[in-house]
Amino acid sequence: MFVVINVDDLGLHPAVRRAVDQLARAGVVTSSTLLANGPDLSESVLLQDTHPSLGLGAHLNLLRGKPISNPDHIPSLVDDDGLMFGSYTSLLLRYLTGQIKLAEVEAEWSAQIEYLLDHNVRLTHFDSEKHIHAWPGLFGLAGKLARKYNVSWIRNPLEKTDISRLDKGMLRTRFLQTCLLGSQSFETPRTAYGVWGIADQKDKLDPILFEKYIDTYKPNVVEIVCHPGKPEPGDGPLPSDFGPMRVEAQWKEEFNSLSQKGWLKIFEKIGATPVNYGQLDPRTGVLK
Template structure:
């Protein structure tokens, strides 16, 4: 079977970027998704260009940092940042969502070419107001989308390429080597799967801006464990990225 190990939050900060690249160079990470609106985005695009074998998709953002567009008031708080949480999307203007996501996708293409696939921060791409817009973009450019429980049937109906399974529980207290091995057992039953992870080094931007900070270091150390590749080989799991499973 084929497994994509995707590091979210590429572009969040240079510390996160360096951690992701460390997990790519010396661990099992094969893919990353880039946040074009965050301070480390330019650094991430440079790393992408220098490392073409890393699959890089777009991590669409509606809940972190500032929007690229200035006139999307239903998405913003009084300070000009995205509103926190996902509940605000229930009342957000669909055209403002479309405008911001289109701007983010365009920024990615301008700086890095087409992404390998599409996912999102806090899985907002599965929200009922967001999903149709993301599917429209994916169809236009023949791109895969990360599956989640809320959107798996919708992706099937739209004939959007995705994996057979998403392992999303390697996170927080569950980000342990033992749990990762448990996930490999589950993953081996499918033809294709994605393991979502969040490795990174802790810099000032992470400490001050993200509640998920030192945990990124813990993930990084596990993902670099040399014995993981033996565990993959034992289960005949081949590491890849979304660019190699396109139809």
């Protein structure tokens, strides 16, 4: 079994970059996805040279900050100030009422991908801010762009949770399961069996809970979704134009979990090999 341990939001803030750097050195993080419009992008892309075994993907974004495209060219995706809406609920309501134009989504995502390529990022896979690429119609669009840009893997944000769970984590996974109903499966790009870490976040990002999940579902390739950060005095706040964000509350707990809770011992116990997507053959799901 192969496990990809992916940190979302690289490029958002120096705290995320520090966490990826330290956890990659420890071998417990193998992958991260970059926000093309993140204020820390230029420093963050250097990690692929510092850590050759770290895979970097695109964290496709329709939700936060200033778009890479000219805002005048994507009016359905921006507010009067030319910023993306910053509110998941507002964006979802606009999407459900047909106010979001798929052609503009394709244009902005393409601009983000090309911006990362212009920064010499060797893209291993795609995922998205708040898993928005799972929304009906957008999963197929993300797959189309992966094929266009020769990216071999895309996150499948499908996490199975026990029907007896009655918490926010269960609601997140059920919503994404519903979004993905009827979505096409791909030969190219490939998707992992699914993910773990959407239902169980913060202090619940625990290797014992991951072991129980693997024991139950026995995937051949699974991705752990995580959001660690390592802030330092003087860093400054999260970017104000990104709108309200709760991710800062996850940083410390998830960094402490990944650095202190014996993940590598659990991987060894369950026979899981940590990899990044770029090390896996998309045709077979095994090491190249």
